[in-house]
Amino acid sequence: MRVAVERVSKTYADRRGASVEALRDVSLTVDAEEFVALLGPSGCGKSTLLALVAGLLAPSAGAIYFEGDLPPGRAATAMVFQEFALFPWRTVQANVEFGLEEAGLPAAARAARARDLIQLTGLAGFEARYPHQLSGGMRQRVGIARALAVDPAVLLMDEPFSALDAQTRQLMQEELLQIWERTRTTILYVTHNIQEAVYLADRVVVLSRRPGSVLATVPVGLARPRAEAMLGAPAFIAAADRIWSLIKSEAREALREAGA
Amino acid sequence: MRVAVERVSKTYADRRGASVEALRDVSLTVDAEEFVALLGPSGCGKSTLLALVAGLLAPSAGAIYFEGDLPPGRAATAMVFQEFALFPWRTVQANVEFGLEEAGLPAAARAARARDLIQLTGLAGFEARYPHQLSGGMRQRVGIARALAVDPAVLLMDEPFSALDAQTRQLMQEELLQIWERTRTTILYVTHNIQEAVYLADRVVVLSRRPGSVLATVPVGLARPRAEAMLGAPAFIAAADRIWSLIKSEAREALREAGA
Amino acid sequence: MSARLSAPDRTHALERRAHPVVRVLALRGVVVLWELVTRTGWVPALFLPSPSGVVEMLASGELLVHVATSLRRLLLGFGLGALLGVSVGLAVGFFSLAEAVGTPLIAATFPIPKIALLPLLILWVGIGEASKVAVITLGVFFPMAINTYTGVRNADPLLIRAAVSFGAGRFSLIRKVMLPSALPMIFAGLKLGAGTALLLLVAAEMIAANAGIGFLVLHAQNLMETTKLMVGIVLLSFLGIVSHWLLVRLERLAIPWKA
Amino acid sequence: MSARLSAPDRTHALERRAHPVVRVLALRGVVVLWELVTRTGWVPALFLPSPSGVVEMLASGELLVHVATSLRRLLLGFGLGALLGVSVGLAVGFFSLAEAVGTPLIAATFPIPKIALLPLLILWVGIGEASKVAVITLGVFFPMAINTYTGVRNADPLLIRAAVSFGAGRFSLIRKVMLPSALPMIFAGLKLGAGTALLLLVAAEMIAANAGIGFLVLHAQNLMETTKLMVGIVLLSFLGIVSHWLLVRLERLAIPWKA
Amino acid sequence: QAAGVKIGVLKLTSSAVIFLGVEKGYFKEFGVEPELVFFQAAQPIAVALASGDIPVGATGLTAGLYNVVAGGVQIWIVADKGREWPDHNLTALLVRKDLHDAGVRTLRDLKGRRIGVTQIGSTFHYNIGRFLEKEGMAPGDVELVPLQALPDALTAKRLDAVATAEPFVSRLEAAGAGVTIVRTGDTFPWQIATVMYSDRFAKDRRHAVALMKGYVKSSRHYFDAVLTKKGGPAYDEVVAITAKYTGAPPAIIRRGFPYQDRDGRLMPGDVGRQTEWWLRQGLIKKAVPEQAIVDESFLREALKEMR
Numbered sequence A, B: 001m002r003v004a005v006e007r008v009s010k011t012y013a014d015r016r017g018a019s020v021e022a023l024r025d026v027s028l029t030v031d032a033e034e035f036v037a038l039l040g041p042s043g044c045g046k047s048t049l050l051a052l053v054a055g056l057l058a059p060s061a062g063a064i065y066f067e068g069d070l071p072p073g074r075a076a077t078a079m080v081f082q083e084f085a086l087f088p089w090r091t092v093q094a095n096v097e098f099g100l101e102e103a104g105l106p107a108a109a110r111a112a113r114a115r116d117l118i119q120l121t122g123l124a125g126f127e128a129r130y131p132h133q134l135s136g137g138m139r140q141r142v143g144i145a146r147a148l149a150v151d152p153a154v155l156l157m158d159e160p161f162s163a164l165d166a167q168t169r170q171l172m173q174e175e176l177l178q179i180w181e182r183t184r185t186t187i188l189y190v191t192h193n194i195q196e197a198v199y200l201a202d203r204v205v206v207l208s209r210r211p212g213s214v215l216a217t218v219p220v221g222l223a224r225p226r227a228e229a230m231l232g233a234p235a236f237i238a239a240a241d242r243i244w245s246l247i248k249s250e251a252r253e254a255l256r257e258a259g260a
Numbered sequence C, D: 001m002s003a004r005l006s007a008p009d010r011t012h013a014l015e016r017r018a019h020p021v022v023r024v025l026a027l028r029g030v031v032v033l034w035e036l037v038t039r040t041g042w043v044p045a046l047f048l049p050s051p052s053g054v055v056e057m058l059a060s061g062e063l064l065v066h067v068a069t070s071l072r073r074l075l076l077g078f079g080l081g082a083l084l085g086v087s088v089g090l091a092v093g094f095f096s097l098a099e100a101v102g103t104p105l106i107a108a109t110f111p112i113p114k115i116a117l118l119p120l121l122i123l124w125v126g127i128g129e130a131s132k133v134a135v136i137t138l139g140v141f142f143p144m145a146i147n148t149y150t151g152v153r154n155a156d157p158l159l160i161r162a163a164v165s166f167g168a169g170r171f172s173l174i175r176k177v178m179l180p181s182a183l184p185m186i187f188a189g190l191k192l193g194a195g196t197a198l199l200l201l202v203a204a205e206m207i208a209a210n211a212g213i214g215f216l217v218l219h220a221q222n223l224m225e226t227t228k229l230m231v232g233i234v235l236l237s238f239l240g241i242v243s244h245w246l247l248v249r250l251e252r253l254a255i256p257w258k259a
Numbered sequence E: 001q002a003a004g005v006k007i008g009v010l011k012l013t014s015s016a017v018i019f020l021g022v023e024k025g026y027f028k029e030f031g032v033e034p035e036l037v038f039f040q041a042a043q044p045i046a047v048a049l050a051s052g053d054i055p056v057g058a059t060g061l062t063a064g065l066y067n068v069v070a071g072g073v074q075i076w077i078v079a080d081k082g083r084e085w086p087d088h089n090l091t092a093l094l095v096r097k098d099l100h101d102a103g104v105r106t107l108r109d110l111k112g113r114r115i116g117v118t119q120i121g122s123t124f125h126y127n128i129g130r131f132l133e134k135e136g137m138a139p140g141d142v143e144l145v146p147l148q149a150l151p152d153a154l155t156a157k158r159l160d161a162v163a164t165a166e167p168f169v170s171r172l173e174a175a176g177a178g179v180t181i182v183r184t185g186d187t188f189p190w191q192i193a194t195v196m197y198s199d200r201f202a203k204d205r206r207h208a209v210a211l212m213k214g215y216v217k218s219s220r221h222y223f224d225a226v227l228t229k230k231g232g233p234a235y236d237e238v239v240a241i242t243a244k245y246t247g248a249p250p251a252i253i254r255r256g257f258p259y260q261d262r263d264g265r266l267m268p269g270d271v272g273r274q275t276e277w278w279l280r281q282g283l284i285k286k287a288v289p290e291q292a293i294v295d296e297s298f299l300r301e302a303l304k305e306m307r
Ligand SMILES: Nc1ncnc2c1ncn2[C@@H]1O[C@H](COP(=O)(O)OP(=O)(O)OP(=O)(O)O)[C@@H](O)[C@H]1O
Pocket: A012, A013, A014, A020, A021, A022, A040, A041, A042, A043, A044, A045, A046, A047, A048, A049, A192, A210
């Protein structure tokens, strides 16, 4: 399925009447089976955009469309959260089943489907654990399994690995790519790490500082399947440099404003 | 004043009777007016060693001595903590005065001395603020001012800047060096960042994994006053490389054990 | 080209409206309804006195002497209980010997509903004011001691080590680290204790007194003077609200670093 | 060469010894002292009955009928209050309209010491069991409603958004996110409520009952039977300890993810 | 300089002898300065005596008092302060007016009904128990309801009957709230009220005897003024004093003064009868022999010197 974000703006109004313009006139598309990374400085509205696509927020202007057939029983979107957002009172198994419960699947079907995804994400043997008994990397596997379980037409990932340490992060990126090779789910992936964006995505959409708007879309000319060795490839470096030059001035300004 | 740590070991015994050997047979010295960095992997006993020097813990074996004259009224040691450890219920001024109160200084003398240090650490104008009203960098300035206020013969710093973001950290390192140029206080500085250790110290003592013992002492052949430009100097790179090679195998093993 | 769907709108499940008008009207609506129900005589005044009747009797001030009596008992008992509770809590929290002696004793006596001690207290300190004040003191003592103890024990060990590293001794530690650390818990205890104190006051006055709001309420019931009964209840609610409000103000003053 | 000092030893200020012997002896010591003081007749049994006398009467089981009566009232009142409190707390926490109506009403009625309502309740539902159960119900209702409400309102918004993103509707949210989120607060409320319930039970039984431990205590005071009085107090303390222990066990079962 | 002595009393007609002694200065004459402390019921006076709040009490004999002594705290019964006596009824059982009109007129008619008493173990409890026994009924045949503000509760129809004392008996009758069906003195004479000393005061022999002297003087005055005749200025004076202290209108006081011995002598053996009965009811836990609680030696010593 294809996602089309058309001239979307979002302004938050807080209780005291002050308003924050998070996104301004953003248009972008994610083609079917495409892996698009959304990159931008902190606070530029990346999470806001994902929430809009997931239907958790309504845009202030513009619209978001899904194009293509959505077989009945298949979810349009599913989200993987930076802070994992697992239900602490559910075991791994029950967490993975959550979306399936809401979709109304019978218990047996739920259990079977969850087992598949637990297998796929390398969680076998941990079904009965509670989230607090898992390491960070394990927890995010649960988050991914829970999202993939509902077989979403579009998978939304909001900095899914940024809470993990460097080693685990690397490992999880590899695994995500492997899973993607198998499922070919359309993915919109938020990050503020340039390396990560280039390594994972087919295209990188770069957003400006708040209010976020699209600075440029950078295609990544790297073959698939990707491998760690490609981190030094000329195509990698070209894309990364291009993106770096785009956000350098933005980042500098941000730093200056933040102060010590 | 000179610090001599002589064949010190420390084993913790927890309530259930299990014991953890944190340090094994550690000997090191810090000469008067010397800036020594203590470097080692996480959990190797760096904080334990500082606590032993500060008298907050008693060694299981070995002894720690201070050599040289300690003028009356001058504190032997003062500590700067990684998590700042400011008293939330005290203003900046009152936090800086804490050690002076315990030393029994009269109120007027306390206020004057605190004012000097608030000036020195760039906190002027923030005297009446509470810690929660300050940024991380500001808070650690208070921590440093509080420690310097008692005019310690030895200043103990336990990863003082590791809770700060990269930019602030850089800035604070510069300021620490400036202050040190002026006060020439003997400093024992704990870090697990190689760059930082080399940039700041005269000598870097490298500890092994737990139980911590001295792997080597690496002298840093960089001139003083230090400047950011020296980060690329051959002497810098030599020292950093030497340290890196010392702890690489240690670090690898640690990573392997930690797992994903 | 295939189907084009709008994104699903899930915002309704997250939405929370403020309903400011309802919020203001709710309480007033109940009072108005109450007045109507009693005015029309649909519910006899014996079962439910009218709000206007209650306000009238309140305004007449004839019950002020009872309020004064109750207030004196309350303040005395609460003050004593808080003072003792905080002192014991600090001692038990700080000195390991006091903890070893204190915690089992407190754990064994804390669960007794304090009002049950009233008869015993009457035997011990006499039937006069002392027994009522003592019941309130006991009722306030326990939450205060336990909260202070918890606050002290949960004092950040890092701050304790920082203070010690600057040469703080035991009494410095108590005064400069433990006590301020425990202040939020102490105030939580005071708020809890205020409710308990009021409850115990009323119960004690109902059981063994001939003045005070509790006495007033029970006496009014014996005489089936429902309006007076309701006035007593309104006065007590008022006392509760005022004491809580005072404690919240006091807390803000005492803990400026938690603004 | 100049002076050579050992590092200052500051560990004594940080030291905490366990005093296991004192801890065990403290309570026993008090009981033994108490027995001695009464045995020697230094304090007459009227003021302080001997522990052995108390144990004897406890063992005789003659007071079991009072315990049964009190227990029935307690369980009924506590159960009803908890059920109502959690339901109202969930509703007020989740539905903004219920919140707009509920919060001002609860804020206005919550500070009333519930025992003061006993006379009114006697008027409304009669002097029998109903009024005592109702007082306990009210006493438990408020902490439960307020704690549940707080728990629901403090549910992690991220988890709510996660649930909604997977298509959860309002009732799914309540059942699968709000309720489990509020469970720790609900149990805190239950523990608080258990204490209040016991206190109200005793007070109500002292004021208007002819059975139950509260009645027993007051009756014993009227007749100056201090041993019986003390037995009542010990029974109440025991009830308090047991109910708290049960709630702690139940909490562990109900919240396995906080092990 | 007279020594101050607190005396715990109730605001009842039966305290007239004490009021009289205070008002006429009889106590002061012998070197004691009484300070009256008013209580709501007899039982708290026993508590106050036991806890040392007051050295002297003048009130009814309750089960609680006997339990105090059984519990190891000595209290001494030293003199008569009012008896239930034929034609001198101190307490009575009243039935609510409307019930009386509906035919509830005897103790038997009250079977299963709610009778208000101040407290379990009180003198009223003893009265009703003894009445029931005389009628061949059991204590469980009626429901005793301990309540504060008894007379008001009958007026408010919260009770079917009430056992109470003068002046409330007369007041309730005058107000048309209740009708007396049993007068205690006519039915069952007994030593209902006494003067009591705490052990500590009893050990202060000089003042303990001095107080008795004042008491005997007051008692004789009382006996001669109100028990032997029913009028005259002396009678009116006692009425006025009693009215002043109890707050009851003189007309109601006139309805009756309780009988007591002219010299304050106790009814021989009656305290023993009472403790026996309470023991049988299970309301006192062990026997209290008369000599363990009655001590008339103060009275005897006072009388000897006052011949
Ligand atoms: N509910 C809200 N009400 C008001 N302002 C909000 C709200 N949510 C976000 N904002 C503001 O909108 C802007 C964009 O927020 P958003 O979380 O989308 O940024 P982001 O790009 O995801 O940042 P980060 O990289 O830190 O996650 C920020 O300035 C933020 O403060």
